[in-house]
Amino acid sequence: MGSGVSWVIRTMPAAVPLSQRILDAAEAVLRRHGLEKTNVVDIARSLGMSHGNIYRHFPSKQALLDAVAVRWLHAVSDPLEGIADDRARPATERLRAWFDALRRAKRRKVRDDPELFQVYHGIVVAMRDVVDEHVNTLLGQVERMVADGVAAGEFSRGLDAAASARAFLQAMSAFHHPALVMQDPPATEEDARAVFGLMLAGLRAGPA
Amino acid sequence: MGSGVSWVIRTMPAAVPLSQRILDAAEAVLRRHGLEKTNVVDIARSLGMSHGNIYRHFPSKQALLDAVAVRWLHAVSDPLEGIADDRARPATERLRAWFDALRRAKRRKVRDDPELFQVYHGIVVAMRDVVDEHVNTLLGQVERMVADGVAAGEFSRGLDAAASARAFLQAMSAFHHPALVMQDPPATEEDARAVFGLMLAGLRAGPA
DNA sequence: AAAATGACAAAAAACATAAAATGTCATTTG
DNA sequence: CAAATGACATTTTATGTTTTTTGTCATTTT
CATH class of the missing domain: 1.10.357.10 (Tetracycline Repressor, domain 2)
Structure with a gap:
C-alpha cells in the first residue's frame, strides 16, 4: 500500500519542482560560501542527495x-x-x-x-x-x-x-x-x- | 680639460632628464611585453643601466x-x-x-x-x-x-x-x-x- | 521505469617548492 | 661627491605535485 505522504505529494499542486529547489539550494550555498567556495557536492548535500543527481537537471555547474x-x-x-x-x-x-x-x-x-x-x-x-x-x-x-x-x-x-x-x-x-x-x-x-x-x-x- | 660632449650637454637645453627617459623606457617595455611581463630589470637594461639606479628616481615600481x-x-x-x-x-x-x-x-x-x-x-x-x-x-x-x-x-x-x-x-x-x-x-x-x-x-x- | 546512487576518469584547485623580481645599501666610478 | 653599481635580503611569481571537484554512467532503489 502507498504511504500517506506519497498520496499527498501526488495530488498536491505539483509541489516544488526539484530543479527549482536546486536553484534555491545553489543560491543559499552561494550566499553562505561565496562564488569561489561553492561546489556541486555541497549544493547536493544541502538537499540531502548525491551530487550526480544534480546533473540530471542541469548539464553543468x-x-x-x-x-x-x-x-x-x-x-x-x-x-x-x-x-x-x-x-x-x-x-x-x-x-x-x-x-x-x-x-x-x-x-x-x-x-x-x-x-x-x-x-x-x-x-x-x-x-x-x-x-x-x-x-x-x-x-x-x-x-x-x-x-x-x-x-x-x-x-x-x-x-x-x-x-x-x-x-x-x-x-x-x-x-x-x-x-x-x-x-x-x-x-x-x-x-x-x-x-x-x-x-x-x-x-x-x-x-x- | 672637459670633453666636447660634456660641454655640449651642459649648455644644451637641459637634455632630457633621466626620469623622463625612464618613463619613456617603461612605456616602451610595457608596450612590448605587456603589464604582466614588465619588470624593472628589463626597463633598466633597455637604458643600459642597472635596475638599482631606477630607484634613485622612483621610490617603487x-x-x-x-x-x-x-x-x-x-x-x-x-x-x-x-x-x-x-x-x-x-x-x-x-x-x-x-x-x-x-x-x-x-x-x-x-x-x-x-x-x-x-x-x-x-x-x-x-x-x-x-x-x-x-x-x-x-x-x-x-x-x-x-x-x-x-x-x-x-x-x-x-x-x-x-x-x-x-x-x-x-x-x-x-x-x-x-x-x-x-x-x-x-x-x-x-x-x-x-x-x-x-x-x-x-x-x-x-x-x- | 523513473529517480537516485556511488564508483570512477578527467579536469581544476590548492599546496609546497623553486625561481625570479623587487627594493636596499655598502661600495665603486667618473 | 653625485651617479651608478651589484651583491643581497625580502617579496612575488612560476612550476610541478597532490588533493579536490566535476561530470559520467553502470548499477541500485523505490
Missing part, C-alpha cells in the same frame, strides 16, 4: 550558475514591467518611477548580497546573450513609455521612440550598469536626479 | 607605473583644454567638439595600445586620487563651456553650471568611462550622438 543569474535578472526586470505598462499614469511619472525602481533594485542587491552580485557580474562577462536579452527587455519597457509620452504630447513629436529609449538607457548607465554600480563610492541620489532631469528636458524639447 | 599613467592621462586632457577655452566658438559647438575629441582619444588608446590601457585601468582601481584629479580637470572644462553657453544665451538661464557639467559627464560615461569603453562591442558613434543630442536639448530647455 556553469549552467546551474547561469540559471541562478537568469532568475535573478528576472527578479529585477519583472516588477518594472508593471510600472512601464501602467497607461493610467503620465509617461514622465512612469519613466521616473521606473528608473528609480531599477536603480534601487540594483543598489539594494549590491549592498545586501554582494556575493550573488558577483555571480551575476561574472556571468555578465561570460554570457553575453543572457545579458543582451535582459537589456532588450529593459529597452522595450523604456521604448513603450517614451512612445506613450510622445502620443500623449508629453514628449516632443519629432522623437524616435526606439532611438530615444536607447539614448536614455545609455545616459543612465552610470547608475545601473554593473561595472559602475559596483564602484565605490557609488553615484549619489542627487547625481541620478540631475541626469534624469536633463534627459527629461531633452525628451520634452526634442531634437535640436 | 608602482610609483613608476603610476607616473606613466599620469603622463598618459595628461596626454588625454591637455589637448581638450584648448577646445574648452576657445571663447571664439559657440558653447554648443565646443561641447560637441570636446566630447568628440575625448571619445576619440579614449577609443584610439584602447584600440592602438591595449597594454598601456591596462596599466591605466589598473591604476584607476588602485589609485583613486590620481583619477579624481583627472575627472576634476574634465569637469572643470565642461563647466566652463556650460557657463559660457548660459552667459551667451545658448543654454537655459536656470542652469547651475557645476551641476549640469556633472550631469553631462555622468550621462556620457557610457562613452568615456574606462570600464565601459573597454567593453565589447563598444558603444557606437550613433549612440553617442543620440545621447549627446538629448543632453544638448536638455541644456537648451533647462530644468522642467
Whole structure:
C-alpha cells in the first residue's frame, strides 16, 4: 500500500519542482560560501542527495550558475514591467518611477548580497546573450513609455521612440550598469536626479 | 680639460632628464611585453643601466607605473583644454567638439595600445586620487563651456553650471568611462550622438 | 521505469617548492 | 661627491605535485 505522504505529494499542486529547489539550494550555498567556495557536492548535500543527481537537471555547474543569474535578472526586470505598462499614469511619472525602481533594485542587491552580485557580474562577462536579452527587455519597457509620452504630447513629436529609449538607457548607465554600480563610492541620489532631469528636458524639447 | 660632449650637454637645453627617459623606457617595455611581463630589470637594461639606479628616481615600481599613467592621462586632457577655452566658438559647438575629441582619444588608446590601457585601468582601481584629479580637470572644462553657453544665451538661464557639467559627464560615461569603453562591442558613434543630442536639448530647455 | 546512487576518469584547485623580481645599501666610478 | 653599481635580503611569481571537484554512467532503489 502507498504511504500517506506519497498520496499527498501526488495530488498536491505539483509541489516544488526539484530543479527549482536546486536553484534555491545553489543560491543559499552561494550566499553562505561565496562564488569561489561553492561546489556541486555541497549544493547536493544541502538537499540531502548525491551530487550526480544534480546533473540530471542541469548539464553543468556553469549552467546551474547561469540559471541562478537568469532568475535573478528576472527578479529585477519583472516588477518594472508593471510600472512601464501602467497607461493610467503620465509617461514622465512612469519613466521616473521606473528608473528609480531599477536603480534601487540594483543598489539594494549590491549592498545586501554582494556575493550573488558577483555571480551575476561574472556571468555578465561570460554570457553575453543572457545579458543582451535582459537589456532588450529593459529597452522595450523604456521604448513603450517614451512612445506613450510622445502620443500623449508629453514628449516632443519629432522623437524616435526606439532611438530615444536607447539614448536614455545609455545616459543612465552610470547608475545601473554593473561595472559602475559596483564602484565605490557609488553615484549619489542627487547625481541620478540631475541626469534624469536633463534627459527629461531633452525628451520634452526634442531634437535640436 | 672637459670633453666636447660634456660641454655640449651642459649648455644644451637641459637634455632630457633621466626620469623622463625612464618613463619613456617603461612605456616602451610595457608596450612590448605587456603589464604582466614588465619588470624593472628589463626597463633598466633597455637604458643600459642597472635596475638599482631606477630607484634613485622612483621610490617603487608602482610609483613608476603610476607616473606613466599620469603622463598618459595628461596626454588625454591637455589637448581638450584648448577646445574648452576657445571663447571664439559657440558653447554648443565646443561641447560637441570636446566630447568628440575625448571619445576619440579614449577609443584610439584602447584600440592602438591595449597594454598601456591596462596599466591605466589598473591604476584607476588602485589609485583613486590620481583619477579624481583627472575627472576634476574634465569637469572643470565642461563647466566652463556650460557657463559660457548660459552667459551667451545658448543654454537655459536656470542652469547651475557645476551641476549640469556633472550631469553631462555622468550621462556620457557610457562613452568615456574606462570600464565601459573597454567593453565589447563598444558603444557606437550613433549612440553617442543620440545621447549627446538629448543632453544638448536638455541644456537648451533647462530644468522642467 | 523513473529517480537516485556511488564508483570512477578527467579536469581544476590548492599546496609546497623553486625561481625570479623587487627594493636596499655598502661600495665603486667618473 | 653625485651617479651608478651589484651583491643581497625580502617579496612575488612560476612550476610541478597532490588533493579536490566535476561530470559520467553502470548499477541500485523505490
